[in-house]
Amino acid sequence: MRTLSARLLARAVLAEAGVVAGALRAQGARRFGRALGVGAALILVAYLGVYAPARRKSARVNSEIERAKALAEHGRQYKELSGRLQEAYGRLPPAEQREQWLSDAVRASLDAQGLVTEDFKPVRTQEESGLIFQSSTVSLKLRFAELFAWIQRLEASGVLMHVQSLELEKKPDSVGLAAAACEIVTIVPKQRFQ
Numbered sequence: 001m002r003t004l005s006a007r008l009l010a011r012a013v014l015a016e017a018g019v020v021a022g023a024l025r026a027q028g029a030r031r032f033g034r035a036l037g038v039g040a041a042l043i044l045v046a047y048l049g050v051y052a053p054a055r056r057k058s059a060r061v062n063s064e065i066e067r068a069k070a071l072a073e074h075g076r077q078y079k080e081l082s083g084r085l086q087e088a089y090g091r092l093p094p095a096e097q098r099e100q101w102l103s104d105a106v107r108a109s110l111d112a113q114g115l116v117t118e119d120f121k122p123v124r125t126q127e128e129s130g131l132i133f134q135s136s137t138v139s140l141k142l143r144f145a146e147l148f149a150w151i152q153r154l155e156a157s158g159v160l161m162h163v164q165s166l167e168l169e170k171k172p173d174s175v176g177l178a179a180a181a182c183e184i185v186t187i188v189p190k191q192r193f194q
Contacts, residue, residue, distance in 0.1 A: 137184075141178070
């Protein structure tokens with residue numbers, strides 16, 4: 001039904017256009033000059049008064065939509081980065097407990113593995129670029145499998161501790177045991193960003 005009415009409308013428009021074109025040919029453009037001028041002026045006024053403001057408003061609304069999309073994207077990125085930062089902070093030692101944190105964490109990991117140290121050096125602290133680097137050296141006599149399990153426990157503990165260096169020496173007087181000296185490091189930021 002719509003197709004039929006659209007065809008009828010198109011035929012009617014073509015018929016009217018034919019009548020206008022025939023009248024212009026028969027009477028001449030001079031006779032219809034004023035009507036054509038008024039019609040052109042009305043078209044210009046309609047363009048400037050109706051179409052152009054709507055187009056400007058549409059462009060302004062589109063730019064506001066694009067700005068809102070950009071803000072939403074920046075907000076999403078901010079939340080993601082903030083979450084990652086808080087997750088990283090969760091893996092770092094708390095700033096107020098940093099004095100004993102590394103030695104307590106290393107002792108807890110040794111106790112969990114049932115290992116006894118021969119020497120546990122005090123924590124050394126070095127500050128650089130707003131970060132506090134803490135390190136401690138632990139000396140033990142143990143089997144290689146025990147050392148491997150302990151290092152895995154240290155580095156998979158969920159908090160940021162890293163075995164910086166490991167010196168392993170086979171002692172001829174102790175069968176099956178090796179002397180190990182591990183330097184364990186952590187980082188504590190002086191200032192935490194929100």
